Amino acid sequence: MSDGKIVVTGLTKVYKTVRAVDDLSFTVEAGRVTGFLGPNGAGKTTTLRMLLNLVRPSGGTGTIGGQRYADLVDPIRHVGAILEASGAHRGRSGRNHLRMLCIAGGLPVSRADEVLDMVGLTPAAKRKFKGYSLGMRQRLGIAAALLGDPKVLILDEPANGLDPEGIRWMRDLLKGLADEGRTVLVSSHLLSEMEILADDLVIIAAGKLVRQGTVAGIIDSMGAEQIRVRTPDADGLVAALGEGVGVTRADDGALRITGASRETIGDTALRAGVAIHELVVDRPDLENVFLQLTAGKADIR
Numbered sequence: 001m002s003d004g005k006i007v008v009t010g011l012t013k014v015y016k017t018v019r020a021v022d023d024l025s026f027t028v029e030a031g032r033v034t035g036f037l038g039p040n041g042a043g044k045t046t047t048l049r050m051l052l053n054l055v056r057p058s059g060g061t062g063t064i065g066g067q068r069y070a071d072l073v074d075p076i077r078h079v080g081a082i083l084e085a086s087g088a089h090r091g092r093s094g095r096n097h098l099r100m101l102c103i104a105g106g107l108p109v110s111r112a113d114e115v116l117d118m119v120g121l122t123p124a125a126k127r128k129f130k131g132y133s134l135g136m137r138q139r140l141g142i143a144a145a146l147l148g149d150p151k152v153l154i155l156d157e158p159a160n161g162l163d164p165e166g167i168r169w170m171r172d173l174l175k176g177l178a179d180e181g182r183t184v185l186v187s188s189h190l191l192s193e194m195e196i197l198a199d200d201l202v203i204i205a206a207g208k209l210v211r212q213g214t215v216a217g218i219i220d221s222m223g224a225e226q227i228r229v230r231t232p233d234a235d236g237l238v239a240a241l242g243e244g245v246g247v248t249r250a251d252d253g254a255l256r257i258t259g260a261s262r263e264t265i266g267d268t269a270l271r272a273g274v275a276i277h278e279l280v281v282d283r284p285d286l287e288n289v290f291l292q293l294t295a296g297k298a299d300i301r
């Protein structure tokens, strides 16, 4: 595999009555965490499964490092994936589960203990899988994905079932893996978490691409930042700010100002002798942007 870039071109999956994925194209760069977002039924899981050769596309292609997954030699050494809360034999220990995967993948069994350590499961290594909590199962899934030290990670809802400490751990782990130059493609419904975790986003709805770009770029594209100001002399402030500044008065009495920075507003108020009781920068958050971009496309098809 030359690089870890994922390229999806015109990917399509038609089930009998449903176009689950519809002429979808996007790219995912190495060295970055890319969030894969979409409402329920948007086609995320189907897309990831097509990339991993688990679902046959009706059209289009998905390649990883320039090759289709099916053509990769030794895929465990190139691509690690979690597609659902990891399954394992209920009576088998986490360590033995991983050792069996090592044997199946032609890896030294000592690798099992290394990845158990990476995901913080060493204390539970000998415990049976049936006694694992959902969060521990997710960690075991990540451990399995990391076995072959892959350049590319494809993770469907990896934070499912994790508690806040587990979510933070996952964030640090995935960011660290991307910093090492790996490609990390991760689907999630946790938008506030994605806003912190991801560098780039691919947003789909009803099987089609809605937006691709950096997190900041996508949020900024949905509207300029606003400054919320409270003052007992709104008219005085508006007059002092002059032309070229957009001001709306919110129901709660605050002014919402666009076209002027907080520094300009503060300095102008000082010069005009206008008291300021509150001055807050309001950026739209990813949740708002996501809901705007996918409005009406959340789809039970």
Ligand SMILES: Nc1ncnc2c1ncn2[C@@H]1O[C@H](COP(=O)(O)OP(=O)(O)OP(=O)(O)O)[C@@H](O)[C@H]1O
Pocket: 015, 016, 018, 019, 020, 021, 038, 039, 040, 041, 042, 043, 044, 045, 046, 047, 300, 301
């Ligand atoms: N095997 C299948 N047979 C028929 N329809 C399917 C099959 N798998 C998925 N679909 C349909 O394809 C569409 C996309 O499903 P998919 O699971 O890929 O979406 P998703 O974005 O992962 O959704 P969620 O966020 O709810 O997990 C849905 O309408 C779903 O019902």
